Amino acid sequence: MDNWRRTLRSIWAICWKDVKIYYAKGPIVVMGVLFPFFLWLAFQIGRGLEVKEGIAPLIAITAFFTSSAVTPIILPWETRQRTLEMLLARPITITRILIGDILASMLFGLSFSFLPVLYGLLLGIVPNNLGTLLGLLVLATLEFSTLGVLFSAMPTDVPADVVMISSAVKLPLIFVSGTFMPLNRLPEIMRCIALFSPLTYVTDLIRGLYGGGNYFPCILDISVTALYTGVFVLLTVKLHKITVIRRLQLK
Amino acid sequence: MYAVEAVNLYKRFGDIVAVDHVSFAVKKGEVFGLLGPNGAGKTTTIRMLTGVLKPDDGTAKIMGIDVHEEPIKAKSLIGVVPEEANPYPDLTVRDNLTLVGMLYGLTQGDIEERIRGLLKVLDLYKARSRKARTLSKGMRQRLLIAMALISEPQVLFLDEPTSGLDVISARKIRDLIRSLAKAGVTVLLTTHNIEEAGAICDRVAIINKGHIVALGNPDELKIKTSKHMYLLALFNKPLKEEELAHYLGPYEYRVNGRKLSVICEDPGDVVERLLSYVKSSGVKMISIQTSQPSFEEVFLRLVRR
Ligand SMILES: Nc1ncnc2c1ncn2[C@@H]1O[C@H](COP(=O)(O)OP(=O)(O)O)[C@@H](O)[C@H]1O
Ligand SMILES: [Mg+2]
Numbered sequence: 001m002d003n004w005r006r007t008l009r010s011i012w013a014i015c016w017k018d019v020k021i022y023y024a025k026g027p028i029v030v031m032g033v034l035f036p037f038f039l040w041l042a043f044q045i046g047r048g049l050e051v052k053e054g055i056a057p058l059i060a061i062t063a064f065f066t067s068s069a070v071t072p073i074i075l076p077w078e079t080r081q082r083t084l085e086m087l088l089a090r091p092i093t094i095t096r097i098l099i100g101d102i103l104a105s106m107l108f109g110l111s112f113s114f115l116p117v118l119y120g121l122l123l124g125i126v127p128n129n130l131g132t133l134l135g136l137l138v139l140a141t142l143e144f145s146t147l148g149v150l151f152s153a154m155p156t157d158v159p160a161d162v163v164m165i166s167s168a169v170k171l172p173l174i175f176v177s178g179t180f181m182p183l184n185r186l187p188e189i190m191r192c193i194a195l196f197s198p199l200t201y202v203t204d205l206i207r208g209l210y211g212g213g214n215y216f217p218c219i220l221d222i223s224v225t226a227l228y229t230g231v232f233v234l235l236t237v238k239l240h241k242i243t244v245i246r247r248l249q250l251k
Numbered sequence: 252m253y254a255v256e257a258v259n260l261y262k263r264f265g266d267i268v269a270v271d272h273v274s275f276a277v278k279k280g281e282v283f284g285l286l287g288p289n290g291a292g293k294t295t296t297i298r299m300l301t302g303v304l305k306p307d308d309g310t311a312k313i314m315g316i317d318v319h320e321e322p323i324k325a326k327s328l329i330g331v332v333p334e335e336a337n338p339y340p341d342l343t344v345r346d347n348l349t350l351v352g353m354l355y356g357l358t359q360g361d362i363e364e365r366i367r368g369l370l371k372v373l374d375l376y377k378a379r380s381r382k383a384r385t386l387s388k389g390m391r392q393r394l395l396i397a398m399a400l401i402s403e404p405q406v407l408f409l410d411e412p413t414s415g416l417d418v419i420s421a422r423k424i425r426d427l428i429r430s431l432a433k434a435g436v437t438v439l440l441t442t443h444n445i446e447e448a449g450a451i452c453d454r455v456a457i458i459n460k461g462h463i464v465a466l467g468n469p470d471e472l473k474i475k476t477s478k479h480m481y482l483l484a485l486f487n488k489p490l491k492e493e494e495l496a497h498y499l500g501p502y503e504y505r506v507n508g509r510k511l512s513v514i515c516e517d518p519g520d521v522v523e524r525l526l527s528y529v530k531s532s533g534v535k536m537i538s539i540q541t542s543q544p545s546f547e548e549v550f551l552r553l554v555r556r
Contacts, residue, residue: 006356007323013353021341082337086398088303089331089408090354091323245304249264 010092014100022070032069036061043180055120056210057179060203067109067141071148072162079157079247105145127209140202146232153239155246183215198228252315254279254437259309269295271461282432284452285441292461293441297410301331330399334410340384355402369397389420409440464553481542482513487535498528
């Protein structure tokens with residue numbers, strides 16, 4: 001077989017294993033899927049919004065939560081279970097392992113993000129450019145999956161540690177990223193913080209695509225999202241290369 | 252060309268030098284053992300040879316390929332059973348094997364065929380649909396070996412393959428290693444069990460504190476120190492050490508209650524000295540014997556240096 005085929009197959013192996021093992025676990029699905037949904041529902045009902053206004057934030061937080069639900073725990077879990085070294089000794093590199101993990105997470109995130117999109121379509125709520133929306137969702141799930149993997153770079157074998165830290169970052173992000181409240185209605189100080197959140201730009205673009213009015217120009221939303229994605233990818237690979245050695249020593 | 256070549260491997264973790272310029276070469280088809288106590292640097296050496304850890308200095312080669320320059324190429328030639336590793340507990344035996352096959356880039360057809368063979372050889376056929384978490388320790392170890400063999404490797408690395416196993420499971424694994432070697436697979440294993448190294452290895456490197464202190468076949472290692480004899484004597488009363496020291500001054504010896512062991516080249520001289528001791532102290536000597544040092548004693552002597 002050609003080299004690149006072997007490479008793809010080994011990355012696919014990681015992805016296949018992740019889906020079989022991690023994405024079949026009940027609590028993870030609940031935390032990653034039901035939690036954002038009910039959070040959204042609470043806001044939706046609480047503020048008496050119409051579905052049309054709510055679809056964009058629902059898609060954004062679904063993409064955000066589902067993509068970053070599982071990736072933070074994979075490596076700590078594999079360290080704890082002593083399966084990691086079994087992978088590292090095979091013809092694969094840490095970078096390729098991370099790519100496989102991110103790919104699995106994207107598949108998971110994308111399939112759940114399509115649900116609210118479909119729901120909208122059934123109700124006749126159509127984005128003004130479906131292609132752009134799908135492209136953005138691919139980019140956004142890549143960004144958020146990588147962010148999840150980035151959290152797991154801390155060299156621990158206790159998955160709960162990483163879950164705690166990632167939740168401590170993820171939850172506040174929802175409130176400062178203009179998801180439930182569009183940016184132009186946020187207080188000045190929150191809007192400044194929002195500038196730093198990767199979720200802001202994804203949400204803004206989706207809202208725009210559903211006719212809710214962009215705060216930033218489209219092109220800026222896409223560029224910043226791409227930039228964040230690039231930074232996350234580089235940082236993740238770099239940090240994991242360092243910490244994987246320390247993982248081997250954890251007993 | 253050697254199957255495995257370690258040239259000047261060096262690795263430190265903070266202040267600890269785990270492996271200190273270790274060199275050796277393993278010939279094709281050989282069973283080579285790295286023998287040493289805990290913390291000697293065996294696992295770190297294996298990790299550098301299998302591309303898991305990058306050495307700080309020196310080179311590791313598999314079939315002439317530099318492991319750290321061409322990791323994927325070198326790693327495709329080897330199978331590895333890491334120390335205290337586990338298969339994925341939530342995957343079945345079959346899925347664990349499939350996963351590893353895919354990691355090597357094998358086609359589904361090849362994977363299926365090889366799994367069939369391996370399940371039989373390793374006596375796992377009945378367990379093929381069980382999740383790995385339900386396997387006994389011996390079965391789990393056999394699964395790990397099957398996972399290491401699915402790529403039909405030219406070189407097999409086993410880090411402490413029998414540690415923690417019951418006698419029968421350990422025996423099965425040793426037999427398997429010998430039969431793999433017969434089939435032409437080069438095997439590099441680590442162990443802290445001297446008998447095991449003596450029984451299955453063609454050559455052994457004894458490693459301590461990151462250094463190789465001796466290298467040779469198990470018999471040779473015994474011969475090297477065989478000008479030393481062990482003299483063992485049993486007395487009717489516990490021995491008085493100060494008085495004994497007066498007579499056995501120049502020798503290396505150990506007292507254990509009524510038992511005495513002396514390392515010497517000339518047992519006759521020791522016997523004469525002991526007789527003088529017996530006369531002056533009034534104890535009686537009940538038995539005396541000499542022996543060649545066992546492999547274990549050789550090991551302890553080398554390691555203590
Ligand atoms: N990843 C690591 N980080 C820090 N120290 C390590 C690491 N791996 C091994 N060591 C240290 O290196 C030394 C050799 O360890 P190791 O190679 O595991 O020995 P062995 O396998 O012979 O028992 C030990 O002192 C151990 O504590
Ligand atoms: Mg070890």
